[in-house]
Amino acid sequence: MAVVLGPNRYGKAEIRLVRVVRDGVVHHIKDLNVRTSLSGAMDDAHLTGDNSAVLPTDTQKNVVYAFARKHGVDQIEDFALLLARHHVDAHPSIHHARVEIEEYFWDRVPPPDGGDERHSFVRSGREVRTCVVHHDRDGASTVVSGLRDLVVLNSTGSEFHGFIQDEYTTLPPTRDRVLATEVSARWRHLPDGFRPAAEPPEPSGTSEPSGTSEPSGTSEPSGPHESSGAPEPSGPPGPPVPPRPYGFGESYEEVRSRLLEAFAGTYSLSLQQTLYAMGDLVLRTCPGICEVRLAMPNRHHFAVDLTPFGLDNPGEVFHAADRPYGLIEGTVLDDAAPDARFAWE
Numbered sequence: 001m002a003v004v005l006g007p008n009r010y011g012k013a014e015i016r017l018v019r020v021v022r023d024g025v026v027h028h029i030k031d032l033n034v035r036t037s038l039s040g041a042m043d044d045a046h047l048t049g050d051n052s053a054v055l056p057t058d059t060q061k062n063v064v065y066a067f068a069r070k071h072g073v074d075q076i077e078d079f080a081l082l083l084a085r086h087h088v089d090a091h092p093s094i095h096h097a098r099v100e101i102e103e104y105f106w107d108r109v110p111p112p113d114g115g116d117e118r119h120s121f122v123r124s125g126r127e128v129r130t131c132v133v134h135h136d137r138d139g140a141s142t143v144v145s146g147l148r149d150l151v152v153l154n155s156t157g158s159e160f161h162g163f164i165q166d167e168y169t170t171l172p173p174t175r176d177r178v179l180a181t182e183v184s185a186r187w188r189h190l191p192d193g194f195r196p197a198a199e200p201p202e203p204s205g206t207s208e209p210s211g212t213s214e215p216s217g218t219s220e221p222s223g224p225h226e227s228s229g230a231p232e233p234s235g236p237p238g239p240p241v242p243p244r245p246y247g248f249g250e251s252y253e254e255v256r257s258r259l260l261e262a263f264a265g266t267y268s269l270s271l272q273q274t275l276y277a278m279g280d281l282v283l284r285t286c287p288g289i290c291e292v293r294l295a296m297p298n299r300h301h302f303a304v305d306l307t308p309f310g311l312d313n314p315g316e317v318f319h320a321a322d323r324p325y326g327l328i329e330g331t332v333l334d335d336a337a338p339d340a341r342f343a344w345e
């Protein structure tokens with residue numbers, strides 16, 4: 001037997017970064033959890049203890065804080081790309097960088113005296129936004145954006161029946177149930193970024209995100225539907241229409257809206273069917289996304305038997321069980337999607 005070193009990477013996990021932008025008395029915050037992982041010419045570090053190729057994890061952590069000050073933090077994907085490219089470009093021994101970021105949203109607490117100062121926040125009940133970015137020394141970058149803990153519930157419009165019945169089956173078929181889940185979704189961006197402005201997503205008209213988290217006060221525009229680069233249908237030619245701004249922030253809100261829209265709008269015969277509908281709508285409507293991976297626990301809601309108390313229960317009183325839960329997972333992708341390479345690692 002020959003023992004050899006297999007794949008390896010190293011970095012700093014759980015780098016908690018809070019960036020405050022002070023716009024006079026109006027402050028903006030960005031609350032992140034960053035993980036960096038580097039790989040490259042690390043054989044000697046493992047085999048002989050020679051650390052000359054090793055950029056310490058402590059330095060990786062320092063770069064996160066220094067770059068937050070130097071470059072600001074707007075969209076997490078852009079910040080992750082900046083960090084990943086820096087590490088690969090700065091050190092020949094680093095061949096590949098992976099940067100993962102989670103973002104926690106905060107809502108504003110208005111000043112009780114009605115004044116102008118805006119520096120109070122309450123942690124939002126919104127989901128957590130995520131991204132994983134890779135950059136390789138061959139110049140390739142991949143971006144996977146995502147969210148987790150997006151908790152949703154339909155109180156009707158869900159059935160489950162027609163499943164396999166064997167000697168172990170006790171689950172009664174149902175024509176009306178509560179469907180609740182906690183969506184974890186990740187979506188892969190096309191390597192060449194977003195599609196041109198000429199193909200904006202259709203306005204959905206429904207399911208606008210309810211969160212009020214604010215941008216960090218830097219350059220990104222604030223919403224996917226606020227401006228349209230679509231040319232006017234008629235009339236004299238005016239000044240050229242600037243391209244419709246569409247970056248990671250707009251893309252995120254668009255995907256989130258479509259996930260909610262499909263969850264709410266699908267009459268469900270199973271959570272599997274709902275999962276597919278959610279991924280399908282994202283792929284068909286959101287620019288520049290070629291693959292969606294979803295994990296959706298089935299948060300079972302059991303109607304409580306109230307007959308011992310002489311009461312009926314016409315779908316009103318439920319026990320929300322936390323475990324065990326069904327775990328429904330699936331990938332929906334464009335069959336012409338380019339190779340994912342390391343995007344999902």
Ligand SMILES: O=c1[nH]c(=O)c2[nH]c(=O)[nH]c2[nH]1
Nearest residue numbers: 160171269270271272298326
């Ligand atoms: O939507 C569902 N899918 C299943 O596969 C399943 N299995 C189960 O017990 N309940 C459900 N619900």
